[in-house]
Amino acid sequence: MRIWIFLALGFLAGCTGSQTPQSGKQDPGAALAGAKGCTACHSLNGQPGVGPSFKGLYGKQETLTDGTTVIVDDAYLTESIKTPLAKVVRGYTPAMPALPLTDEELAGLITFIKSLK
Ligand code: HEC
Helix, strand or coil: CHHHHHHHHHHHHHHHHHHCCCCCCCCHHHHHHHHCCHHHHCCCCCCCCCCCCCCCCCCCEEEECCCCEEECCHHHHHHHHHCCCCCCECCCCCCCCCCCCCHHHHHHHHHHHHHCC
């Protein structure tokens, strides 16, 4: 008798599990980075791609094409995402497009980049 209860519970758990939306637990910024195409050029694992990796980006010092240095903070991230060519990181092609983002999306992306220590 007990075995059936276990099987029923297992079955129920399986069902509820599969009904949970895939993105439910994920950081909304992470989903956005994929949906907006950011991750096509920016890796999340530290590997440089077309653009610098998002991993460890926040707080890092970057050297720009004009030789000046900046510390990556919220203001710099906002500027880099809204007007990608305002400051171009040395060693990279100025290939980043200005993507249409709402303020909410921008904030979500910045929170996500900050979380990738
Ligand atoms: C077509 C490729 C491409 C796409 C798509 C792209 N980027 Fe970039 N991005 C780059 C390149 C190349 C650079 C480095 C040159 C520069 O600073 O503009 C860069 C620079 C950046 C920087 C500054 C990085 C640093 O090290 O200072 C940030 C932040 C950034 N991108 C965020 C984003 C976000 C967020 C998205 C999605 C909304 C995105 N990028 C989409 C190519 C891309």
